[in-house]
Amino acid sequence: MSEKPTELKKxxxxxxxxxxxxxxxxxxxxxxxxxxxKNIATEEEFYRELNKFIKEKRETIASK
Numbered sequence: 754m755s756e757k758p759t760e761l762k763k764x765x766x767x768x769x770x771x772x773x774x775x776x777x778x779x780x781x782x783x784x785x786x787x788x789x790x791k792n793i794a795t796e797e798e799f800y801r802e803l804n805k806f807i808k809e810k811r812e813t814i815a816s817k
Contacts, residue, residue: 781803788794794802 785796785799788799789796
């Protein structure tokens with residue numbers, strides 16, 4: 754019976770983290786647009802690098 758409150762707490766924490774992540778998307782889009790506008794990087798290049806970064810972080814966390 755004590756497992757259910759623990760699972761519920763974990764689920765709520767995950768939802769809160771996801772909510773925080775949702776707030777970052779407008780910022781990512783703005784950075785992408787700015788880099789493209791300044792001819793620093795295309796949107797494709799930016800998102801490719803962002804995906805690499807996320808993949809590296811996931812691998813780092815998984816290896817711990």
